[in-house]
Amino acid sequence: MVRSFWTDPTKRRWVGWAALASAFVIVNFHRVSTAVLADTLSRAFDTTGAELGLLHSAFFYIYAPMQLFAGILADRMGTRRVATVGSAVMGLGVVWFSFSGSYITGFLSRLLIGLGGGVIYIATLRYCANWYRADEFATVTGLTLSASAVGGLLAATPLAILVGAVGWRDGLLGIGLAGFVITAGVLVFVRDTPAAAGLSALEGTPEAAEQTLSEVLTGVRTIFRRRDTWIMGVMLFFATGMNFTVMGLWGIPYIVQAYDVSVQTASLYTLVGNAGLVVGPPILGWLSDRLNKRTSIILTAAGAYFLAYASIVVLGTPPLWYVGVVFFVVMFLLGGFTLSYTVIKERHTAERSGTATGTINGMGFLGAAVLPGVLGWVLDVFWTGETVSGSRVYTLFGYRVAFGVAAASGLVALVCASWLHWRAR
Numbered sequence: 001m002v003r004s005f006w007t008d009p010t011k012r013r014w015v016g017w018a019a020l021a022s023a024f025v026i027v028n029f030h031r032v033s034t035a036v037l038a039d040t041l042s043r044a045f046d047t048t049g050a051e052l053g054l055l056h057s058a059f060f061y062i063y064a065p066m067q068l069f070a071g072i073l074a075d076r077m078g079t080r081r082v083a084t085v086g087s088a089v090m091g092l093g094v095v096w097f098s099f100s101g102s103y104i105t106g107f108l109s110r111l112l113i114g115l116g117g118g119v120i121y122i123a124t125l126r127y128c129a130n131w132y133r134a135d136e137f138a139t140v141t142g143l144t145l146s147a148s149a150v151g152g153l154l155a156a157t158p159l160a161i162l163v164g165a166v167g168w169r170d171g172l173l174g175i176g177l178a179g180f181v182i183t184a185g186v187l188v189f190v191r192d193t194p195a196a197a198g199l200s201a202l203e204g205t206p207e208a209a210e211q212t213l214s215e216v217l218t219g220v221r222t223i224f225r226r227r228d229t230w231i232m233g234v235m236l237f238f239a240t241g242m243n244f245t246v247m248g249l250w251g252i253p254y255i256v257q258a259y260d261v262s263v264q265t266a267s268l269y270t271l272v273g274n275a276g277l278v279v280g281p282p283i284l285g286w287l288s289d290r291l292n293k294r295t296s297i298i299l300t301a302a303g304a305y306f307l308a309y310a311s312i313v314v315l316g317t318p319p320l321w322y323v324g325v326v327f328f329v330v331m332f333l334l335g336g337f338t339l340s341y342t343v344i345k346e347r348h349t350a351e352r353s354g355t356a357t358g359t360i361n362g363m364g365f366l367g368a369a370v371l372p373g374v375l376g377w378v379l380d381v382f383w384t385g386e387t388v389s390g391s392r393v394y395t396l397f398g399y400r401v402a403f404g405v406a407a408a409s410g411l412v413a414l415v416c417a418s419w420l421h422w423r424a425r
Contacts, residue, residue, distance in 0.1 A: 007199065009131070009194045009197070009199045009200065009201075009202050010202065012194075012197060012199065013131040013132065013194075013202075015189050016127060016131070016189050016190040016191060017124070017127065017128070017131070017140070017144075018189075019182070019185040019186045019188075019189040019190050020079070020083055020120065020123070020124040020127060020144075020186060020190060021124070021143075021144055021147035021148070022147075022182045022185060023083060023086075023087045023090075023120050023179075023182050023183070023186055024120050024121055024124060024144065024147060024148045024151070025147060025148055025150045025151040025154070026087075026090065026117070026151060026175070026178075026179050026182060027090065027117035027120050027121065027148065027151065028148040028149065028150075028151030028152050028155075029151035029152070029154050029155045029159075029175070030059060030090070030094065030113050030117060030151075030155075031059060031060075031063075031117075031151070031152075031244055031248055031368070032151070032152050032155045032156075032244065032247050032248035032249075032270070032274070033155040033159060033172075033248075034052075034055070034056040034248060034249050035155070035156075035247065035248055035249050035250075035251055035252040035253075035267070035270055036155060036156065036159045036160045036163065036252060036263060036267050036270075037159075037163070037168055038052060038249060038250075038252060038253050039253070039256075039263065040163065040168050041055065041106070041168075042392070044168075045102070045103040045106055046103075047103065048376075048380060048392065049376040049377070049379045049380045049383065049392055049394065050373055050376040050377050050380050051103070051376075052249070052376060053249065053372040053373040053374075053375065053376030053377070054107070054372075054373050054376075055103065055106060055107055055110060056110075056248060056249045056372050057368070057369045057370070057372045057373055058107045058108075058110035058111050058114065059110045059111070059113055059114040059117070060114060060244075060365050060366070060368040060369030060372075061111060061114065061369045062111045062112075062114040062115045062118060063114035063115075063117060063118040063365050063368075063369070064118075064362050064363075064364075064365040064366040064368070064369050065118075065362060065366075066114070066115060066118025066119060066362070067118060067121075067122055067358040067359070067361040067362030067363075067365060068220075068355070068358050068359050068362045069118075069119075069358075070082065070086075070118055070119035070121075070122035070123060070354070070358050071122050071126075071354035071355035071356065071357060071358025071359065072216055072220070072354070072355055072358070073119065073123075073354075074119070074122055074123045074125075074126035074354035074358075075126065075216060075219075075352065075353075075354040075355055076216060078126075078192035078193075078196075079123040079124070079126050079127040079130075079190060079192050080186070080187070080190045080191060080192055080196075082119050082123045083119065083120055083123040083124070083127075083186050083190060084183060084186050084187045084190075085116075085119075086115075086116045086117065086118070086119035086120055086123070087116065087120065087179065087182060087183040087186055088116065088180070088183045089112065089115055089116030090112075090113050090115075090116030090117045090120075090179060091116070091176050091177075091179035091180045091183060092112060092116070092176075093109050093110070093111075093112030093113035093114075093115070093116055093176075094109075094113055094172055094173075094175060094176030094179060095173060095176040095177070096108075096109035096112060097109035097110060097113065097172060097176075098168075098169045098170070098172040098173040098176060099169070099173075121144070121148075121361065122354055122357060122358040122361060123354075124144055125141065125144070125341065125345075125353070125354065125357050126353065126354040127190065127192070128140045128141065128144070129345065129353045129354070130192060130193045130194070131193070131194065131202065132202075133202065134346070135289055136289065137289075137342055137345065138285040138286075138288045138289045138294075138339060138342040139282065139285045139286045139289050140285075141281070141285055141338065141341055141342060142280075142281035142282035142283070142284060142285025142286065142335055142338070143281070143282045143285070144281075145277060145281035145282075145334070145335065145338055146277065146278050146279065146280075146281050146282045148277070149274050149275070149276075149277035149278040149281075149331070150278065152247065152270070152271075152273075152274030152277060152331075153271055153274045153275065153278070155274075156267040156268070156270045156271035156274060157264060157267045157268055157271050159171070159267070160263055160264040160267045161264065164264070216355065219348075219352040219355055219356075220355055220359075222348075222352075223348065223352065223355060223356050223359050224359070226347075228343075228344070228347070228420065228423065229344065229356075229359060229360060230363075231416050231419055231420055232340040232343065232344060232360045232363075232416070232420065233359065233360045233362075233363030233364070234363065234412070234416050235298075235302070235337065235340065235412075235413045235416035235417055235420070236337060236340060236360055236361070236363055236364030236367070237363050237364055237366055237367035237370075238367055238371075238409035238410070238412045238413045238416075239302070239305060239334065239337045239364070239367075239409070239410070239413040240334065240337065240364035240365065240367055240368060241364060241365070241366070241367015241368045241369075241370065241371045241409070242309075242367065242371055242405075242406050242409040242410070243330055243331060243334055244365075244368040245367075245368065245371040245372045245375055245406075246273075246327075246330075246406060247270050247273050247274065247327065247331065248368070248372070249372050249375075249376075250372070250375055250376075250379075250399075250402065251266075251269070251270050251273070251327065252266045252267055252269075252270055253266075253394070254399050254402075255269055255320070255323065257393055257394060257396075257399070258317055258396055258399060259317075259320050261320075268324075269320070269323060269324045269327055270327060272324045272327055272328050273324075273327030273328055273330070273331045274331060275328060275331075276327070276328035276329060276330070276331035276332035276333075276334075277331040277332070277334060277335075279332065280331060280332030280333060280334060280335035280336075281334065281335030281338055282335070283335065284297055284301070284335035284336050284339065285335060285338075285339070285342075288339050288342065294339050294342060294343050294346075294424070295339075295343065295417070295420050295421040295424040295425075296421060297336050297339055298336050298337060298339050298340065298343075298417045298420060298421065299414075299417045299418060299420075299421040300336065301333040301335070301336020301337060301417075302333075302336070302337070302410070302413050302414040302416075302417035302418075303414055303417075304329065304333055305329075305330055305333045305336075305337075305410045305413065305414070306407060306410030306411050306413070306414045307410075308326045308329045308330050308333075308410075309326070309330065309403060309406040309407040309409075309410050310407040310410065311326065312326060312400075312403045312406075312407075313400060313403045313404045313407050316396070316400055317396060337413070337417075340360055340420075341357045341360070341361070343420075343424075344356045344357060344359075344360055345357055367409075371405075371409070374405065375402045375405060375406075378398060378401050378402050378405060379392075379394040379398045379399070379402060381398070382394065382395045382397055382398030382401065383395070383398065
């Protein structure tokens with residue numbers, strides 16, 4: 001039975017996917033872990049709100065541009081080599097961050113984490129393009145994002161409990177070492193294509209010929225010349241970028257200060273938000289493949305996303321359960337926005353799928369690099385000078401303005417989704 005499992009490509013592919021998805025779990029953990037660690041890091045490195053936003057964003061400063069390079073590398077070198085090296089580099093960055101004694105070393109180690117983690121998702125999409133049929137791609141992409149959301153769940157209440165038990169440095173050191181075990185799993189179990197695993201190709205999967213560097217660069221120019229590339233990129237800049245800003249940094253401090261609860265209690269609400277990411281992408285991806293509809297689902301998600309953030313602005317300080325519902329909804333709807341990866345993949349050749357998806361994904365995470373600092377600056381503007389245990393206490397009005405920025409981001413994403421749907425029709 002083991003042999004038949006190993007020689008059946010429709011079953012074997014899930015082993016490689018599971019290894020890559022595990023690495024992506026670690027990536028997403030580090031993308032949002034600073035929400036739980038915000039007060040701790042603020043005291044450890046003596047930061048302002050803007051500086052804390054920059055420290056969080058350091059991951060995304062390198063992660064965002066790496067998406068394009070990850071696509072090129074995956075198209076040229078294959079998933080296995082790219083993901084193995086990336087996972088190892090990410091592990092080194094985590095270990096360094098756990099030993100960081102100053103703001104600058106913390107900033108640089110976060111850059112290194114982003115450098116390694118920046119290749120995992122696009123390499124995984126390249127793997128999926130080679131091992132799954134075209135009418136399965138949106139579904140398996142949704143499952144990949146769902147798996148990554150486990151990292152967000154672990155970076156909420158479980159991380160808060162771990163930090164309370166062993167401290168943030170020892171906790172992150174252990175997580176970094178666990179990352180090296182996952183790296184070994186990627187090396188052992190992942191193969192770029194069924195042929196590389198000694199298996200026959202799956203019917204319905206596109207054949208991607210090896211490209212020369214010149215052909216890759218030609219593909220990059222073609223992708224960047226298309227207007228829809230920029231529309232989808234801007235949409236993801238504001239939608240993806242804002243979600244990781246709220247869930248990854250400012251969501252927990254907002255709940256702690258607005259509702260006077262502990263970090264562990266507040267982390268439960270970002271955990272609920274990340275639960276939305278667990279179920280949203282696979283459900284919306286499956287629905288998209290089932291109905292063979294892409295842009296209409298993106299447009300519907302964008303409209304609901306804008307209304308969700310806008311409702312907090314209107315209500316000011318709504319009941320805490322309502323905040324949890326909004327966090328769940330906006331992360332669930334991220335599954336609609338990420339159908340953009342399927343849209344752009346279907347508009348380019350199989351050889352360019354990694355580069356195309358990497359390009360718009362990079363634009364999305366550029367938003368995650370820029371927007372945390374923007375919201376931190378907004379909060380600093382309305383700060384009254386109050387501190388508790390060395391950590392800044394921001395005003396509720398400042399947080400309301402910050403959510404106004406989130407709603408405005410949702411509105412821009414809605415405009416982009418409307419254009420994309422109109423052009424598709």
